[in-house]
Amino acid sequence: LKEGLVFKGGTALRKVYFPDYRFSEDLDFTMIKPLTELGEVQIHESLGDVCKSVYTQSGVELTLVDFKQTRDELGEEAFVGKIQYVGSRGHRAGNPPRIKLDITFYEEVILPPNKLPLLHSYSDASECKAVIAAYRLEEMVAEKLRxxxxxxxxxxxxxxxxxxxxxxxxxxxxxxxKVFQKKCEYKGLSFAGVDDFFKPELLASHKFAWEPSMKRQVTDLPDFADVEDDLRHLLNDLF
Incomplete structure (x- = not known):
């Protein structure tokens, strides 16, 4: 399974690039092997095996409580899984926390992934070593733009x-x-210029959702107006 998955998104930024980056509840991957080589059943079983292995080695109980296909177009499949976990100290009141796992086949990975060590700043770091295939930063930027x-x-x-x-x-x-252009072509998207990123209806939606969706993930969340102003200058420089 690991030979086909490429780590991306906010959790990838935190766990292989920037140890102090924002928190995220999602694990996002692009699968670079076609589903014909790695079937849905095999993915499901492999994730279950990983959960068992983690429990054996760490005492952290992981349970794959949900796994389903959310997109079934040939060559563009997508799957979502939910992994419930209970730490070594047991379960407190309420439902155990869950991690969302997204695996997509419908993204094109343009650049060779970086192979990077897992950033793990906890007491068991010496026993928790891994090398992970992850998007290059340029590819992350290009995919975020798209x-x-x-x-x-x-x-x-x-x-x-x-x-x-x-x-x-x-x-x-x-x-x-270059990567952004290829990603737009792959998705059949047109791009006329920087103003495409700042359409009034999109800005209104982002502004409305900014604090409710981000304040739990970012300790010192910047004001949306400042972020918008910065991005206008940065994207005009980029394009």
């Missing part, structure tokens, strides 16, 4: 702002533009 053209998720705005503002000098801008 995502913003299609959907309204505040975390895409935040991640894009963070990468372009805080890590601007580390990024290959020409590479971002």
């Amino acid at each position: 995502s913003i053209l299609q959907r309204q998720r505040s975390r895409d705005i935040y991640d894009l702002w963070y990468l372009l503002k805080i890590h601007n000098r580390e990024l290959d801008k020409e590479l971002i533009r």
